[in-house]
Amino acid sequence: MRSEPVVQVQALVKRYGTKTAVDGLDLAAGQGVTAVLGPNGAGKTTTVEICEGYRRPDAGTVRVLGLDPARESAALRPRIGVMLQSGGVYAGARADEMLRHVAKLHARPLDVDALIERLGLGSCGRTSYRRLSGGQQQRLALAMAVVGRPELVFLDEPTAGLDPQARHATWDLVRDLRDDGVCVVLTTHHMDEAEQLADDVAIIDGGRVVAQGSPEELCRGGAENTLRFSGRPGLDVASLLKALPSDASAAEVTPGSYRVDGKVDPQLLATVTSWCAQHGVLPDRISVERHTLEDVFLELTGKELRS
Numbered sequence: 001m002r003s004e005p006v007v008q009v010q011a012l013v014k015r016y017g018t019k020t021a022v023d024g025l026d027l028a029a030g031q032g033v034t035a036v037l038g039p040n041g042a043g044k045t046t047t048v049e050i051c052e053g054y055r056r057p058d059a060g061t062v063r064v065l066g067l068d069p070a071r072e073s074a075a076l077r078p079r080i081g082v083m084l085q086s087g088g089v090y091a092g093a094r095a096d097e098m099l100r101h102v103a104k105l106h107a108r109p110l111d112v113d114a115l116i117e118r119l120g121l122g123s124c125g126r127t128s129y130r131r132l133s134g135g136q137q138q139r140l141a142l143a144m145a146v147v148g149r150p151e152l153v154f155l156d157e158p159t160a161g162l163d164p165q166a167r168h169a170t171w172d173l174v175r176d177l178r179d180d181g182v183c184v185v186l187t188t189h190h191m192d193e194a195e196q197l198a199d200d201v202a203i204i205d206g207g208r209v210v211a212q213g214s215p216e217e218l219c220r221g222g223a224e225n226t227l228r229f230s231g232r233p234g235l236d237v238a239s240l241l242k243a244l245p246s247d248a249s250a251a252e253v254t255p256g257s258y259r260v261d262g263k264v265d266p267q268l269l270a271t272v273t274s275w276c277a278q279h280g281v282l283p284d285r286i287s288v289e290r291h292t293l294e295d296v297f298l299e300l301t302g303k304e305l306r307s
């Protein structure tokens, strides 16, 4: 964590009847954008709703901007922006009216017309909420979360169901919020969203955080990488394996095409090229494949992300 936590969750537990949705979860979010990634049912929404003060935990401590969201919600609410997956909006009200109403509740709101334009809501300002499309309702919910210039904003799947253009407009808005010093905590099913936006990623599975770090740290960390090279077919792979660290593996995938899996660092690259030199092999091609956040996620959770 690169700054004082703005959100600090320790040993959080939340049960629904016999179902333990959050199971001793520790999470810290600081300045910038923190993405909470996890498969369906991992406990993301429950955790975020507890941080927002909408649900009470069964155990553990939660501090948001130094406050307890359950007991100090009156002090916390004006300082945070919340975008819920659904609900919280009067279906008969007009989009622009609702946004102006929310803006008036805050001391230094953003310019409502500019925000409407920015999120492509210009054509539907006078339309009632219930007549907006799903994507328009989504963008309106985002606008309502940020219009008050909160110090911290929680976005629950902000781009779910949006078309690519609206998705990019949302990403740009999130980047601008971060540049303005707003802390953003967002849940997402989209790996590319986390890769594009997040300074920090927390991967949740089974009600716990199973890994947290910057996308680069996570991809560098536990994940194994792959080095591939091409040479003449039938090279002595057993001899190559002896030269490698004990946790690396090597194989001839197709004739003349070799693959080394393990912690691929400059030392390992040097070991492979030096082995090639000793065996009179001039590789025509040598490449390092870095694992993506998606690979890390799959390794940690064994699950694919679904939207």
Ligand SMILES: Nc1ncnc2c1ncn2[C@@H]1O[C@H](COP(=O)(O)OP(=O)(O)OP(=O)(O)O)[C@@H](O)[C@H]1O
Pocket (backbone or CB within 6 Å): 016, 019, 020, 021, 038, 039, 040, 041, 042, 043, 044, 045, 046, 047
């Ligand atoms: N109000 C509730 N009553 C009973 N069980 C619930 C309730 N809300 C959530 N759960 C259960 O708790 C678990 C965690 O749900 P949660 O919505 O927090 O997960 P999530 O990671 O946000 O999932 P998704 O990505 O599908 O939105 C799930 O098994 C869910 O079915």
